[in-house]
Amino acid sequence: MPTHYKGKTDEVLALNTFIKLARSFNAVQVQIIPPLQKDYGLTESQFAVLEAIHHLGPLSQGQLCQKILRSGSNVTTVVDNLERDKLVRRERDEADRRVQIVQLTERGRALVTTVLPLHVSRITSLMSTLTKDEQRELGRICRKLGTAIAG
Amino acid sequence: MPTHYKGKTDEVLALNTFIKLARSFNAVQVQIIPPLQKDYGLTESQFAVLEAIHHLGPLSQGQLCQKILRSGSNVTTVVDNLERDKLVRRERDEADRRVQIVQLTERGRALVTTVLPLHVSRITSLMSTLTKDEQRELGRICRKLGTAIAG
DNA sequence: GGAATATATTTCGATATCGAAACATTAGAC
DNA sequence: GTCTAATGTTTCGATATCGAAATATATTCC
Numbered sequence: 001m002p003t004h005y006k007g008k009t010d011e012v013l014a015l016n017t018f019i020k021l022a023r024s025f026n027a028v029q030v031q032i033i034p035p036l037q038k039d040y041g042l043t044e045s046q047f048a049v050l051e052a053i054h055h056l057g058p059l060s061q062g063q064l065c066q067k068i069l070r071s072g073s074n075v076t077t078v079v080d081n082l083e084r085d086k087l088v089r090r091e092r093d094e095a096d097r098r099v100q101i102v103q104l105t106e107r108g109r110a111l112v113t114t115v116l117p118l119h120v121s122r123i124t125s126l127m128s129t130l131t132k133d134e135q136r137e138l139g140r141i142c143r144k145l146g147t148a149i150a151g
Numbered sequence: 152m153p154t155h156y157k158g159k160t161d162e163v164l165a166l167n168t169f170i171k172l173a174r175s176f177n178a179v180q181v182q183i184i185p186p187l188q189k190d191y192g193l194t195e196s197q198f199a200v201l202e203a204i205h206h207l208g209p210l211s212q213g214q215l216c217q218k219i220l221r222s223g224s225n226v227t228t229v230v231d232n233l234e235r236d237k238l239v240r241r242e243r244d245e246a247d248r249r250v251q252i253v254q255l256t257e258r259g260r261a262l263v264t265t266v267l268p269l270h271v272s273r274i275t276s277l278m279s280t281l282t283k284d285e286q287r288e289l290g291r292i293c294r295k296l297g298t299a300i301a302g
Numbered sequence: 303g304g305a306a307t308a309t310a311t312t313t314c315g316a317t318a319t320c321g322a323a324a325c326a327t328t329a330g331a332c
Numbered sequence: 333g334t335c336t337a338a339t340g341t342t343t344c345g346a347t348a349t350c351g352a353a354a355t356a357t358a359t360t361c362c
Contacts, residue, residue, distance in 0.1 A: 011271050014278035017290040018179065024297035025176045026220055028169065031300060037320085043347065062310060069177060074349050076312055081347070098310040098357045120162050127165035129299035134292050139168040141281060141289045146175035148280035149182060188350085194317065213340060225319050227342055232317070249327045249340045 032122050040115055041085075045070060045078045047119070050087060050104065050112045058103035060093065087111060183273050191266055192236075196221060196229045198270070201238060201255065201263045209254035211244065238262060 029044075036042045042050070048068040053059055059067070061075045068075070079102055082088045087108035093099035104112070127135055180195075187193045193201070199219040204210055210218070212226045219226070230253055233239040238259035244250035255263070278286055 010279070010283075011275045013283060013286050013290075014275040015271060017278055017281075017286040017293075018274050020290045020293035020297065021172075021176055021179075023301070024293035025172055027297045027301040028172075034320095045348065060310080070348085071350055072311065073313080073351075077348070080312095096310085096358070100311070120166060123169050124162045124165040126300055127168055127296070128161070130168075130292060130296055132161075132164060134295070135164050135168040137288060138292045138296075139164075139171045141285050141292075142168075142171040142175035144285070145278070145281055145289075146171065146178045149277055150174070150178040185350095196318065211340080221318085222320055223341065224321075224343080228318070231342095247328070247340085251341070 028123070028126050031126055032119060035122065036115065036119065040111065042111075042115070043078075045074070046082055046087075047115070049075075049078055049082060049102070050108055051116065053088065053102060053104050054109070054112045054116070058091075058101050060099045060101055062099070064102060082108070179274070179277050182277055183270060186273065187266065187270065191262065193262075193266070194229075196225070197233055197238075198266070200226075200229055200233060200253070201259055202267065204239065204253060204255050205260070205263045205267065209242075209252045211250045211252055213250070215253060233259070 033044050036044065036047050045068060049064055052064060052067040056067075061072065061079060064075050064079070065072050070078070079088060079090065079100075083090060086105055088102050089105050091101045091103065093101050130138065184195050187195070187198050196219060200215055203215060203218040207218075212223065212230060215226050215230070216223050221229070230239060230241065230251075234241060237256055239253050240256050242252045242254065244252050281289065
């Protein structure tokens, strides 16, 4: 029954590939997230919010949901903590009063300006264990996988 | 100042590659984790613990830490909840009474036996958006990245 | 223009997750 | 053999994270 065996080898390949994908992602994460926390008191999600606003300007919480790939209730919590630490400010959208616009404070801007270059160079250094061609090929395959699944 | 520009293009490549890696991993996760929760009431970590014990036999909590890549205190919490749901049982190691050995109950074994094939075929189906060669190449590059960073 | 529906955010309750400190037990030094 | 250091687990306090329900506001449909 060849189909059966083929099914199994497909499963083994898929599973091994996915495990390697998960491990490599985790390995990078473990190198880049703790420094944010230890040196600047920022969690991964807090940093993601700061970075998004830094690059894109003020965003609503709904837009932040999409950028950082978290639920609405989670964004509320994360922004609460950032606001408490005076790194962002919430402001009601006057045109649609359901919406909360989140923007950087001066303090938040200063922090992200300091942290971002360090973060980027840490990632660059880690990824440089791969050749440029390997990085491009990894990017291509991941992109294909991601868009095929998530659209 | 060519070095400066080279630094920047390296950073752009590394960052883009890492973002694609993160997104593709996330895209797969979003497809495979919610069904575990919705259909069987299992969180990702709970399933990871059950799967590890299923494959490897009874493990200490310290060994589980290494397998599921979480902190010791987290494993305590996850095993607490699994024990409450009667999916695993803790037993003191008589040879070293600091150690808690975690093993499947009948109920846990039955559950993992049901869930695992569905989980595997879901992953296989998602990864099959890539050719076998692409899966192998993705695995190879991820492995290189992961081992270079984590050892 | 008021009722029904849709959308943005918050609240709530549960689990995950971490690091530091506490605790229990073992292993090593002497 | 006892004191000390190391190891395995738990506890504690904080943040993350989700989904469901609640709330506030906007939009749509007669």
